[in-house]
Amino acid sequence: MPYIPHSDADRAAMLAAIGVRSMDELFGDVPEHVRFPELDLPAALSEMEGRWELEVLAEANFNAGSGPCFLGAGAYRHFVPAVVDAVVRRGEFYTAYTPYQPEVSQGTLQAIFEYQTMICNLTGMEVSNASHYDGATATAEAVITAISVHRLKRRKVVMSPSVYPEYRAVVRTYTQGMGLSVVGDEPAGPGAHDSAGWASASTLKELIDDDTACVIVQYPDFLGRIEDLSELAAAAHAARALLVVVADPIALGLLKPPGAFGADIVVGEGQGLGAGLSFGGPYLGFFATRQKYVRKMAGRLVGQTVDAEGERGFVLTLTTREQHIRRERATSNICTNQGLVVLAAAVYMAALGKCGMRRVAELCYHRAHYAQQQIGQIEGFSVVGDAPFFKEFVVRCPRPVAEINDYLLNEWGIIGGYDLGRDYAALKNHMLVCVTEMNPREDIDMLVEALQEVAL
Amino acid sequence: MTEPLVYEISRPGRCAATLPDLDVPPTDLPEGLVRDDLLLPEVGELDLVRHYTRLSQMNYGVDIGFYPLGSCTMKYNPKINEEVARLPGFARLHPYQSLETVQGALFLMYHLQEFLKEIGGFSAVSLQPAAGAHGELTGVLMIRAYHVDRGDEQRNVILVPDSAHGTNPATTSMSGLRVVEIPSDARGNVDLEALQAACEQHSDHLAGMMLTNPNTLGLFDEHVAQITELIHEHGGLMYGDGANMNALLGIVRPGDLGFDVLHYNLHKTLSTPHGGGGPGSGAVGAAPSLADFLPGPIVDVAPERSDDDAEFYVFVDPPKSIGRVKAFYGQFGVLVKAYTYIRMLGPEGLRRVAEHAVLNANYLKSRIQDAYRVPFDRICMHEFVCEGHFADAPDVHALDISKRLIDYGFHPPTNYFPLIVPEALMPEPTETESKETLDAFADALLRIAEEARAEPELLHEAPHDAPMRRLDEVRAAKELVLRWEPE
Numbered sequence: 002m003p004y005i006p007h008s009d010a011d012r013a014a015m016l017a018a019i020g021v022r023s024m025d026e027l028f029g030d031v032p033e034h035v036r037f038p039e040l041d042l043p044a045a046l047s048e049m050e051g052r053w054e055l056e057v058l059a060e061a062n063f064n065a066g067s068g069p070c071f072l073g074a075g076a077y078r079h080f081v082p083a084v085v086d087a088v089v090r091r092g093e094f095y096t097a098y099t100p101y102q103p104e105v106s107q108g109t110l111q112a113i114f115e116y117q118t119m120i121c122n123l124t125g126m127e128v129s130n131a132s133h134y135d136g137a138t139a140t141a142e143a144v145i146t147a148i149s150v151h152r153l154k155r156r157k158v159v160m161s162p163s164v165y166p167e168y169r170a171v172v173r174t175y176t177q178g179m180g181l182s183v184v185g186d187e188p189a190g191p192g193a194h195d196s197a198g199w200a201s202a203s204t205l206k207e208l209i210d211d212d213t214a215c216v217i218v219q220y221p222d223f224l225g226r227i228e229d230l231s232e233l234a235a236a237a238h239a240a241r242a243l244l245v246v247v248a249d250p251i252a253l254g255l256l257k258p259p260g261a262f263g264a265d266i267v268v269g270e271g272q273g274l275g276a277g278l279s280f281g282g283p284y285l286g287f288f289a290t291r292q293k294y295v296r297k298m299a300g301r302l303v304g305q306t307v308d309a310e311g312e313r314g315f316v317l318t319l320t321t322r323e324q325h326i327r328r329e330r331a332t333s334n335i336c337t338n339q340g341l342v343v344l345a346a347a348v349y350m351a352a353l354g355k356c357g358m359r360r361v362a363e364l365c366y367h368r369a370h371y372a373q374q375q376i377g378q379i380e381g382f383s384v385v386g387d388a389p390f391f392k393e394f395v396v397r398c399p400r401p402v403a404e405i406n407d408y409l410l411n412e413w414g415i416i417g418g419y420d421l422g423r424d425y426a427a428l429k430n431h432m433l434v435c436v437t438e439m440n441p442r443e444d445i446d447m448l449v450e451a452l453q454e455v456a457l
Numbered sequence: 458m459t460e461p462l463v464y465e466i467s468r469p470g471r472c473a474a475t476l477p478d479l480d481v482p483p484t485d486l487p488e489g490l491v492r493d494d495l496l497l498p499e500v501g502e503l504d505l506v507r508h509y510t511r512l513s514q515m516n517y518g519v520d521i522g523f524y525p526l527g528s529c530t531m532k533y534n535p536k537i538n539e540e541v542a543r544l545p546g547f548a549r550l551h552p553y554q555s556l557e558t559v560q561g562a563l564f565l566m567y568h569l570q571e572f573l574k575e576i577g578g579f580s581a582v583s584l585q586p587a588a589g590a591h592g593e594l595t596g597v598l599m600i601r602a603y604h605v606d607r608g609d610e611q612r613n614v615i616l617v618p619d620s621a622h623g624t625n626p627a628t629t630s631m632s633g634l635r636v637v638e639i640p641s642d643a644r645g646n647v648d649l650e651a652l653q654a655a656c657e658q659h660s661d662h663l664a665g666m667m668l669t670n671p672n673t674l675g676l677f678d679e680h681v682a683q684i685t686e687l688i689h690e691h692g693g694l695m696y697g698d699g700a701n702m703n704a705l706l707g708i709v710r711p712g713d714l715g716f717d718v719l720h721y722n723l724h725k726t727l728s729t730p731h732g733g734g735g736p737g738s739g740a741v742g743a744a745p746s747l748a749d750f751l752p753g754p755i756v757d758v759a760p761e762r763s764d765d766d767a768e769f770y771v772f773v774d775p776p777k778s779i780g781r782v783k784a785f786y787g788q789f790g791v792l793v794k795a796y797t798y799i800r801m802l803g804p805e806g807l808r809r810v811a812e813h814a815v816l817n818a819n820y821l822k823s824r825i826q827d828a829y830r831v832p833f834d835r836i837c838m839h840e841f842v843c844e845g846h847f848a849d850a851p852d853v854h855a856l857d858i859s860k861r862l863i864d865y866g867f868h869p870p871t872n873y874f875p876l877i878v879p880e881a882l883m884p885e886p887t888e889t890e891s892k893e894t895l896d897a898f899a900d901a902l903l904r905i906a907e908e909a910r911a912e913p914e915l916l917h918e919a920p921h922d923a924p925m926r927r928l929d930e931v932r933a934a935k936e937l938v939l940r941w942e943p944e
Contacts, residue, residue, distance in 0.1 A: 002809045003801050004533050004728070006891040007816075015820040015892060019836075024812045027819060027836055028708055030677040035713040037808075041575055045803030048537050055797055059546025061561030066549035075784060076552050082474050084506055086543075092520030093513035096534050098731040101526075102869055103930075104860065104923040107460075108516030109733040112509070115463050118940035122496040128939050131734070134587035137784040145631070167784040174752070174780035175594075178601055178633025227490055257492045270784070279542075280562050281552030281785025282587070283736035295937070301734065306933035309918070309926035312459050318933040324590070324627035325874070329636045334627035337588040337724070340734030351463045352473040352505055355497040360476045371481035389487035406555065419553055442480040 003045075065278060065416055069444035071372075073393050073435025074223070074419035075136070075165045076281060077273045079251060079361065080439055085275040085348045095341055099301070103316040104308075109340065110315035113303040116347040123253045123350070123358075124267040125260020126289035130300035132338040133286030136270030137168040140217065140247055141175035142288060142299045142333055143266045147215035147243045148179070149297045149332065155214035155242075159205050162186040163222035164247055166424040172217075184208055185216075188426060201228050201388070206236040213240055215266075219247040220259055224421075224433065225369075225393030226386070227256060234263030250274055250287065251437075252391045254353075255362030266290045275349030276342050285342040296322060299333030364438035365392035368445060372436045375449045381456035385431065393435045395421065395428070398455075402432045405455050413451045458924040460511045463498045464941050473502040496943070515924040516733070517868050523894050525821075527840045527871035527883030528622065528673060530703045530725030535801070538729065538794035547793050552785040556771060562789065563770035567756040569740075569796045576799075576807065577699075577719055578712025579742030581775070583751040584787040589700055591782060592720025592739025593628040593667070598779045599718055599743065599750040600665045600694045601632055606750075606777055612692065614659045616666040618647050620674060620875045625667040625698060634664055641877055645676040645833035647684055656691040663691045669698035670714070671838035673875040675818065675883070677704070685715025694718070694746065702726040703887065704815055704838035707808025717744045723788075727795040738791040749777040754786060813888035814839040817895060821886050824899035828906040832878055840885035842878050850909040855880040857916035858905055864922045865901035 007015075012024075021027060028036060046054065070078050089095065093108060100106030100113075113131045120129035133139035144158055158176070160169055160183055169186055176183065185208050202218040209216060216237045221227045230246065237244045245266045246259035251273040259267045271285030272278075290298055296319065304318035324331040353361060369392045377384040381399035398405055402420035409415040418435060421428035436445065500508070518524070524531035542548065550559055570582040586592040597615065604612040615629040618639050626636045637655055642648040647668070656663060666688045671677045678684065685695045697711045697719030703726045705711070711719045723729050723738035731737070743751055753774030772786070802810065815838050822831060822841045829843040845855030859869030859882070870884035886895055908915050920926065 002806055004535060004889050005809055005813050006889070007813060011892045012816065015816055018823045019816075019819045020823070021819075021836070024816065027812070027815045028677075029836065030679050031709045032682050032714070035709050037708065038578070038710055038713065040707055040804035040807065042572055042799065042804040042807070045806050046800050048801065051537060051797055051801050052541060054800060055541040055793070056544060056546075058561040058565050059541070059544035061564070062546045062550055063554070063558035064545050064549035065551040065554065066545055070551065072551045072553055074553055078549075078551070080476075084473060084502060087506065088509040088513070090539065091510070091513040093516040093518050095539075095730045095732050096518035096520045096524075096531075097516050097733045098524075098526060098529055098531060099734040101871075102517075102859070102863065103928045104920050104925045105515075105517035105863055105868065106733075107458075107924050108512035108514070111460065111462070111512055111515070112733075114940070118462075118464065119497060121940045134591060134736075134788075135784050138587070138591070138782070165784065167781060170781045171783060174598065174782055175631075177598060177779065178631075180633070227487060229489060253492070254495065255486070255491060257490050261492070277548055278551050279548050280550040280559065280789040282783075282788040283790050284784075295939070302939060304933040304936075305938035306929045306936070308928045312925060314459070314925045314928045316928050316930050316933045318930065318937070318939075321934075324623035326623070327627075328623045329626035329630045331623065331627040331630070334590045334594060334624045334631050335588075336590045336624050337731075337735040337737040339587075339732075339736050341730070341732030342736060344733065347463075348505070348509055351498045351500060351508075352502070353497070354467075354472050354474070354499045355495050356470075356499065357472050357474040357476060358495060358497055364476065364479065366486070367479055367483045368481050370484035389490060403555075410555070410558070416551065416554060416558075438476065441477065445481070 068414035069440060069447060070416040071418045071434050071436065071448060072416050074433055075270060076278055077437060078278060078439045079273045079437055081275050081277055082352050084352050085345050088348045089341055089345050094344055100317060103314060107314060110303050112344050112347050114315050116343050117303060119350045120287050120289050123250055124248060124289045125258030126267050127292040128295050129289040130298055130302050132343045133288055133300060134339060135284040135286045136247065137171035139268035139286030139288045140168045141172045143245045143268050144172055144176060144215060146266060146294065146297050150243060150294060151214050155212050156181050157212045157214060158183045159185040159208045159213055159216040161202055161205055161218045163224055164217055164219045165223050168247060202230060203233050206233060209236055209240045209242055211240055213242040215243040215245050217245040221249055221252055221391040224395050225390040226388040227391055228388065230262040251362055254358035255366060271346050274346035276345055283339060283342055285339045285346055297332060300335055301338060361438050368440055369394060369436035372434060372445045375445065376452060379452050379456050382452060392437055393433055396432045396434055398430045398432050401430060408455055409451055415448055415451055458515060462941050463500060463508055466504055466508060467498040467500055469499055471499040471501045473500055473505045522866055523890060523898055524868040525870045525884040525886050526868060527885040528700055530885060530887055532728055532887035533889035534728055534730040538797050541797050542790045542793040560770055563756050565796050566792060567770050569792055570756060572799045573721055573740055573742055576706060577742040578710025580745045581748035581751055582740055582742045583755050584740045584792055585752045585782055586720060586739035586741055587783055587788050588735060588737035589720055589722045589739045590624040590628060592741045593624055594631060595741045595752055595782050596696050596718040596720060597628050597632040599747050600696060601634060602750045602779050603694065603747055604664055611662055612664040614662045615664050616655055619877050620672050621667060621669060622673060622698060622700060645674040646678045646680055649680055649683065652684065652687060656687055660691045663693040665694040665696055667696040667698060669701055671701045671704050674833050674842050675837040675840035676833060676835060677838050681714050700725065701839060704811055706811040707804060708811045712744055718747050723791055723795040728798040729791045729794040736788045736791055738788045749775050750779055751775045752780060752782045753778045810888050817886040817888060817890055821884060821895050821899060825902050828903050840883055842881050842883045844878060844880050845882040846880040847909055850913055853909040853913050853916050855882050857919065860919040860927060861905050861916045862901060863920035867898055867901060
């Protein structure tokens with residue numbers, strides 16, 4: 002039997018030591034009428050057959066690495082240096098669990114401490130936790146932190162419509178039992194999208210009042226745009242509300258960190274930092290905030306200390322916030338997080354480093370702008386809005402986006418952009434195009450040529 | 458053994474990555490929006506590899522040795538799982554690709570849903586939750602939504618046994634519901650009389666109960682059928698914490714016991730690695746009462762497109778869904794590993810897993826219970842709880858025993874949990890460990906019990922033979938150094 006080492010002799014000796022005659026006797030407490038069901042599952046495979054089956058399933062997909070890909074919208078194709086997987090595949094890391102025993106978990110603990118430091122520096126914040134499940138759940142936990150900072154007295158959350166639609170949905174799922182009102186992202190709200198211009202994040206200011214716990218915006222936003230958030234931060238702070246910024250860590254290699262604008266909590270999707278696409282997960286929710294909120298934040302934290310001989314070491318700390326100590330009064334129920342993806346992100350950021358992170362961001366920025374200029378010149382296509390942007394931009398198309406994408410894939414082997422009509426009625430026939438360091442000029446020129454055919 | 462921080466080996470101008478030259482005309486950078494500094498390490502590739510390799514050598518994992526961390530099911534993580542999850546056809550799929558281009562991935566998810574339904578005895582499964590606690594949040598929100606849907610908004614009480622994982626009460630609060638704790642009885646079961654009283658007291662407000670079975674004492678509750686019946690009589694629903702499902706594969710299906718919703722821990726029961734603290738996966742199964750409330754999207758067969766040979770898979774949202782609980786569809790890479798594991802074992806193999814997990818736990822218990830008191834002494838399931846202290850060595854605590862085990866080359870069991878057993882030690886051996894390993898671990902525990910009397914300072918000062926000596930956790934919480942800062 003795979004993965005079970007027992008011989009018949011072992012079993013016999015062990016049953017005798019326990020004092021039972023058979024395996025079945027171990028399950029006497031299980032109600033007899035439902036005991037030992039026949040499971041209707043396919044028969045076991047050998048490793049060879051298992052591998053073949055999985056290979057067939059994998060090959061039934063068209064993978065985004067097999068051709069040019071311009072799809073982003075929250076999951077991004079960024080290059081992952083080989084060192085990342087080489088480290089992540091070490092059994093010492095991936096077959097360990099949460100570092101409850103620090104004396105034999107210094108590898109995991111120190112890597113998290115390094116990760117926390119790098120996330121703080123990237124976001125311009127003072128403390129980072131050891132991760133959430135993804136950017137969406139980190140955003141929802143930021144709302145809970147903000148509510149807790151206001152001791153549950155404030156009940157309103159102002160959220161920009163330009164936060165990823167799935168993140169906004171998750172915020173609503175998480176808070177459905179808390180009696181909050183989440184406002185600002187309604188289709189006709191002040192920040193709503195229309196096909197011509199769209200309002201900026203600062204239009205959310207009018208919604209902030211003394212019942213507002215936090216304001217959530219995204220940077221770059223869902224449509225790729227970047228703007229100075231200091232005015233919004235000032236308006237939030239004037240009402241003692243927290244500014245939560247959902248940020249793309251790759252963009253922060255180049256752009257001013259949200260901390261510099263006055264953000265109180267910076268969260269986001271760390272997938273771009275070495276996690277790959279993997280059909281939506283496992284990804285990495287990062288969460289960073291100000292020192293003064295550290296006791297209100299959720300999640301695991303690693304702190305520095307010394308051992309009995311005075312050597313520097315690391316441990317999980319401030320665990321009194323957590324569920325296993327505080328139970329129903331914990332800051333969150335989170336337990337297992339995204340440990341191995343945190344390690345990947347740490348190795349990625351250390352490998353790219355100060356210069357590499359900037360370089361990746363610049364490649365994204367310049368190539369995205371080149372692509373926007375080229376596509377804007379195609380008859381029938383037009384770029385929308387004139388706000389500064391990072392690696393994504395919006396294009397108004399002459400035909401439905403789904404139709405164009407079918408053509409791009411079937412005729413050119415290109416994965417096209419995201420169909421914004423899925424989420425915003427006003428943005429029917431609008432495509433969100435994503436360009437990263439993985440799209441060389443030939444890719445972009447090929448896309449432009451293909452779109453010219455579409456326009457004909 | 459210490460290793461400098463990656464920041465401390467950083468030297469200006471180094472970089473461990475190579476990137477292409479810019480091949481398009483540059484555009485002006487956005488005015489006022491460019492950062493002026495970025496404090497990240499600068500290291501060469503070899504130094505980077507050595508740094509993280511050395512850090513790995515300061516870690517303990519299942520690949521190194523016995524890791525009997527109770528409630529965590531630290532079984533072997535098959536290497537084939539790692540291989541297949543990295544196949545480009547899985548690893549390079551963008552979650553928003555058109556459905557036509559991801560049918561292999563959807564086939565896998567659909568059939569994993571089907572497998573989990575069959576294993577748990579449920580009528581529907583969502584793969585979206587990212588970990589056990591996330592599955593709990595999902596399930597309790599579903600219970601809440603069920604009552605709200607029926608106009609029973611006053612139902613806000615969740616009963617939680619005193620032996621429960623901390624995530625159960627924390628989840629209840631997060632869902633906007635109220636916890637009422639139920640004591641355990643002398644045999645380690647839920648105290649039926651107390652449960653009856655609580656049900657009657659809160660009958661109009663009862664939303665449901667969260668129950669781990671086998672419970673955190675490693676015992677199968679002898680009254681589980683009466684418990685689920687009682688909760689249902691009072692209008693509540695049963696949440697099953699599937700953390701301990703490794704004992705139940707092919708033994709009994711929680712759905713058949715009357716549970717309405719349950720989370721599976723794919724990273725425990727179904728062999729996907731724990732990754733130093735995730736990623737896990739907390740898929741949720743639901744009985745017909747709750748199936749409509751599951752988080753979407755879940756995978757289904759498109760009726761209108763399945764006329765030809767191949768079935769076409771699509772995403773659907775259950776009609777009364779609580780909404781998404783995360784972006785995209787779940788921890789897909791983890792799902793690939795769990796699917797592979799189920800395919801490798803088949804139905805008989807899964808039952809053998811549970812049988813041997815239970816065999817190993819009972820064998821280990823039989824080897825040590827003369828030296829370590831087992832407070833609820835029954836046939837256990839996949840784990841058991843003993844007391845880590847001795848009347849004739851009162852200064853020795855469960856923590857000392859745990860740290861001394863490190864010197865013998867083992868990872869300590871879970872300690873100080875469940876809270877209802879003083880100085881608790883909770884070993885969970887799992888089915889993948891051989892008799893020799895269990896014997897070696899039992900021998901070490903027996904020797905430590907002798908040392909506790911003869912040389913207690915050996916235990917107090919342990920570990921002696923580990924990458925670090927005992928660490929000062931109080932100081933960490935007091936000084937609160939949470940990141941490196943330049944001098």
